Amino acid sequence: xxxxxxxxxxxxxxxxxxxxxxxxSPADVQRARSLTDRLLAELGxxxxxxxxxxxxxxxxxxxxxxxxxxGLPGLGKTELIKSLSRLLGLSFRRVQFTPDLLPGDIIGSxxxxxxxxxxxxxxxxxxxxxxxVLADEINRASPKTQSALLEAMQERRVTVxxxxxxxxxxxxxxxxxxxxxxxxxYPLPEAQLDRFTFKINVxxxxxxxxxEIITTRRQGEPPELTQVLSESELVELFDFTDAIHLPTAxxxxxxxxxxxxxxxxxxxxxxxRRFVKFGASPRAAIALAGxxxxxxxxxxxxxxxxxxxxxxxxxxxxxRLILDYAARLEGWDSLKLVDRLLAVVPDVSGSIPEDLRA
Amino acid sequence: MPIxxxxxxxxxxxxxxxxxxxxxxxxxxxxAYLFAFGATVLVVKMLIPQAWPHVLWLGVGVVxxxxxxxxxxxxxxxxxxxxxxxxxxxxxxxxxxxxxxxxPADDWADRLPQIERLWHEAIPRVRPRRFAGYxxxxxxxALGACxxxxxxxxxxxxxxxxxxxxxxxxLEELLNEIEKEQLLGEDExxxxxxxxxxxxxxxxxxxxxxxxxETVDALRERMKVRLETAAMSLAKARGAAALLADSNLSDTPxxxxxxxxxxxxxxxxxxxxxxxxxxxxxxxxxLKEQLQRLMKNGKLQMPKDAGDRQELLDELKEYLDKENDKxxxxxxxxxxxxxxxxxxxxxxxxxxxxxxxxxxxxGKGGITRGRGDADLTFGDESDRQGAKFKEVVLPKGFRDQxxxxxxxxxxxxxxEEAAEVAPRAAxxxxxxxxxxxxxxxxxxxxxxxxVRRYFDSRExx
Numbered sequence: 001x002x003x004x005x006x007x008x009x010x011x012x013x014x015x016x017x018x019x020x021x022x023x024x025s026p027a028d029v030q031r032a033r034s035l036t037d038r039l040l041a042e043l044g045x046x047x048x049x050x051x052x053x054x055x056x057x058x059x060x061x062x063x064x065x066x067x068x069x070x071g072l073p074g075l076g077k078t079e080l081i082k083s084l085s086r087l088l089g090l091s092f093r094r095v096q097f098t099p100d101l102l103p104g105d106i107i108g109s110x111x112x113x114x115x116x117x118x119x120x121x122x123x124x125x126x127x128x129x130x131x132x133v134l135a136d137e138i139n140r141a142s143p144k145t146q147s148a149l150l151e152a153m154q155e156r157r158v159t160v161x162x163x164x165x166x167x168x169x170x171x172x173x174x175x176x177x178x179x180x181x182x183x184x185x186y187p188l189p190e191a192q193l194d195r196f197t198f199k200i201n202v203x204x205x206x207x208x209x210x211x212e213i214i215t216t217r218r219q220g221e222p223p224e225l226t227q228v229l230s231e232s233e234l235v236e237l238f239d240f241t242d243a244i245h246l247p248t249a250x251x252x253x254x255x256x257x258x259x260x261x262x263x264x265x266x267x268x269x270x271x272x273r274r275f276v277k278f279g280a281s282p283r284a285a286i287a288l289a290g291x292x293x294x295x296x297x298x299x300x301x302x303x304x305x306x307x308x309x310x311x312x313x314x315x316x317x318x319x320r321l322i323l324d325y326a327a328r329l330e331g332w333d334s335l336k337l338v339d340r341l342l343a344v345v346p347d348v349s350g351s352i353p354e355d356l357r358a
Numbered sequence: 359m360p361i362x363x364x365x366x367x368x369x370x371x372x373x374x375x376x377x378x379x380x381x382x383x384x385x386x387x388x389x390a391y392l393f394a395f396g397a398t399v400l401v402v403k404m405l406i407p408q409a410w411p412h413v414l415w416l417g418v419g420v421v422x423x424x425x426x427x428x429x430x431x432x433x434x435x436x437x438x439x440x441x442x443x444x445x446x447x448x449x450x451x452x453x454x455x456x457x458x459x460x461x462p463a464d465d466w467a468d469r470l471p472q473i474e475r476l477w478h479e480a481i482p483r484v485r486p487r488r489f490a491g492y493x494x495x496x497x498x499x500a501l502g503a504c505x506x507x508x509x510x511x512x513x514x515x516x517x518x519x520x521x522x523x524x525x526x527x528x529l530e531e532l533l534n535e536i537e538k539e540q541l542l543g544e545d546e547x548x549x550x551x552x553x554x555x556x557x558x559x560x561x562x563x564x565x566x567x568x569x570x571x572e573t574v575d576a577l578r579e580r581m582k583v584r585l586e587t588a589a590m591s592l593a594k595a596r597g598a599a600a601l602l603a604d605s606n607l608s609d610t611p612x613x614x615x616x617x618x619x620x621x622x623x624x625x626x627x628x629x630x631x632x633x634x635x636x637x638x639x640x641x642x643x644x645l646k647e648q649l650q651r652l653m654k655n656g657k658l659q660m661p662k663d664a665g666d667r668q669e670l671l672d673e674l675k676e677y678l679d680k681e682n683d684k685x686x687x688x689x690x691x692x693x694x695x696x697x698x699x700x701x702x703x704x705x706x707x708x709x710x711x712x713x714x715x716x717x718x719x720x721g722k723g724g725i726t727r728g729r730g731d732a733d734l735t736f737g738d739e740s741d742r743q744g745a746k747f748k749e750v751v752l753p754k755g756f757r758d759q760x761x762x763x764x765x766x767x768x769x770x771x772x773x774e775e776a777a778e779v780a781p782r783a784a785x786x787x788x789x790x791x792x793x794x795x796x797x798x799x800x801x802x803x804x805x806x807x808x809v810r811r812y813f814d815s816r817e818x819x
Contacts, residue, residue: 350435
């Protein structure tokens with residue numbers, strides 16, 4: 001079933017080329033931080049008691065990554081994405097995934113029309129032609145439909161009958177899935193999962209938050225939100241994110257971290273060797289670097305540090321590890337393994353000589 | 359903070375890391391070298407002590423080893439960015455230091471910690487515990503090796519098979535002595551000579567085996583038998599000459615004619631035997647001519663004149679006494695009674711140390727494992743089960759024979775001494791040296807080995 005809100009149709013904003021080889025100035029970083037703070041503050045007004053989740057969503061947004069939210073119904077997943085579209089002033093489409101949903105229902109299809117007395121096939125765009133696409137309960141659609149998103153998510157374009165149609169910039173797929181009621185669902189294939197930069201588990205809220213919700217929200221209606229970031233400001237944030245410096249040592253750390261997820265590598269810890277079937281792809285390393293940049297910008301830094309990598313590692317690597325059946329038997333899940341990796345992989349390779357102690 | 363100041367701190371950090379790597383490598387190399395040096399010093403001190411003072415120069419090598427270790431740390435195992443990353447973590451700048459090293463920016467340099475103490479504390483301290491742990495033991499070993507006393511080098515050549523050669527030489531000397539006294543026939547003398555030469559040849563290069571020991575024993579016994587035979591003839595002749603000489607004296611009872619004739623025959627027979635073996639070579643010329651003249655048809659024709667007869671018998675007796683002394687001397691040598699075995703000169707009698715009291719000394723027990731005159735107490739026979747000693751039949755030992763030495767031949771009844779007729783236990787009261795013969799009894803090597811094996815507790819237990 002398709003639905004759309006009252007927002008403007010898909011539009012494309014021009015992307016600026018980031019300034020290469022130059023560190024952001026303190027003023028630039030300060031401005032970026034004020035913009036992101038403004039966004040996060042407004043999001044926090046809409047979604048109560050989920051500060052960490054909101055920050056991860058903002059990081060994913062700045063890194064121009066797709067986001068998969070997993071959580072029980074009623075935790076505000078859909079509301080979060082709708083709020084985001086309102087705050088950014090971007091076009092928004094919501095697609096409710098069902099088993100009978102077809103690829104054409106998402107992408108669009110050519111329809112025979114008579115134009116100027118001549119009949120021709122005219123491509124009618126689907127709901128994917130928007131800046132923000134909410135794929136609600138994505139695991140309920142068939143694999144065929146799910147795979148329709150593959151090209152769109154990676155290449156940011158769709159091809160129908162040999163004709164390629166670019167998607168608007170920026171383009172985000174924000175998907176949700178329900179970890180329960182799995183009967184009649186189709187788990188996302190690994191290739192599809194790999195295209196989501198983040199997979200975030202949406203936690204439940206505290207009793208204080210619940211109390212605040214029922215006292216401040218009539219009928220659960222969210223507050224009225226207005227656009228807080230203009231298109232140019234959003235593009236500016238993207239540029240700032242790209243200009244965040246990734247030092248060699250941190251890049252090396254990311255590389256070693258991703259490499260250690262592979263059970264066949266020398267640097268893999270014992271738990272990875274025992275419980276992981278397939279490790280993270282190079283796309284994971286790219287996502288780690290990109291999201292760490294965004295995290296650094298949100299924290300007002302001109303560069304990425306080891307802390308930023310650790311901050312995003314769980315969300316980036318968690319859904320990219322394919323575990324062996326032994327992991328379930330031993331009570332290990334992917335997030336626990338990522339924590340283990342973060343604990344055993346040192347920030348800097350090598351060690352200082354034993355005769356030296358700081 | 360100026361960029362050049364940051365660079366200076368980074369360089370300081372990198373230098374400290376290099377020092378740590380030098381300490382690591384230097385400890386390993388230095389320890390290995392010191393161990394090798396100590397071992398070399400020990401080998402030199404034990405085997406080639408002449409090279410001792412010079413080997414100390416090898417100690418300079420440890421400086422070379424450390425210099426080489428320092429030279430290799432010129433290229434540190436860690437790259438500069440790794441050092442910068444560590445320093446960045448130490449000052450907790452969140453990656454800004456790394457960034458500024460790669461993309462210098464003055465406006466961000468001010469955001470780095472400005473307190474010098476913080477930078478100073480970020481530089482790792484040198485605490486060479488590992489270095490000391492590695493070096494201490496090898497250093498002590500090397501120093502200990504230097505203080506090990508030098509082994510005294512012996513310039514004397516190493517002698518091999520000396521026991522065998524000595525035994526063969528003794529036999530050769532004894533044979534020469536016997537030869538000098540002309541106690542052996544020519545054939546027997548040649549045969550003995552040949553055998554002694556062969557033994558000398560064999561013992562020169564090969565170690566002494568029990569077979570050779572037995573050869574030595576057999577040769578010595580053979581010579582001893584010849585000496586005993588000669589001694590018996592001589593004793594017979596001496597006895598006969600003495601009795602004949604005594605019978606001429608006026609104060610002794612008159613000897614019967616038959617007895618006198620028998621004694622003359624005995625004397626003649628003995629002298630004949632001695633002459634046949636050339637035993638009368640040392641006889642004074644006058645006496646020799648006189649004897650050759652008197653001895654016709656194997657019989658001794660004594661002068662009729664009583665004075666001449668007495669004179670001849672006295673001369674003959676004197677000569678035979680001298681020969682007896684010589685023969686006794688030879689018998690002593692032949693019996694293996696050498697200086698060193700007896701406490702005093704002249705204690706050797708019949709090849710045994712008679713006069714000493716070594717039997718009372720601890721650890722000098724004979725084959726009975728006790729004094730010769732000790733009481734023998736026999737209990738039940740031991741159970742032979744489990745005995746590992748395999749009984750072997752040994753050849754009859756030469757020394758197992760009872761005393762069969764001829765001490766003298768005389769017509770009268772033997773003189774009895776109170777000590778000899780008394781019971782054994784009481785004998786010692788009279789003669790403290792009693793039982794020494796048994797005490798000092800010697801066994802041939804093969805018998806000795808058997809006895810040792812029999813009493814060896816390690817084999818039987």
